[in-house]
């Protein structure tokens with residue numbers, strides 16, 4: 001094995017251990033065109049898995065300019081949104097199909 005091969009092998013094992021490291025998982029629901037909870041705390045500096053449960057019968061779109069994410073979630077289903085790593089701060093999001101009521105924010109600490 002060359003030095004380069006050993007280097008690549010150790011990079012690969014590092015990558016796979018990172019991939020299997022527990023990623024913080026958070027759940028949020030959409031009900032009556034509102035997010036519950038409307039504010040979520042997330043750890044700063046880490047990738048986070050957000051599970052968005054749409055309990056309404058109608059589709060909603062999770063959207064955030066600050067997070068650079070948008071995802072349509074059909075009625076009565078769920079979707080995963082991977083977020084971060086985020087700098088500490090506040091990141092508003094909204095439901096694009098019901099912006100009057102569906103408003104929320106992530107607070108990264």
Ligand SMILES: [Cu+2]
Nearest residue numbers: 061063070096
């Ligand atoms: Cu959109």
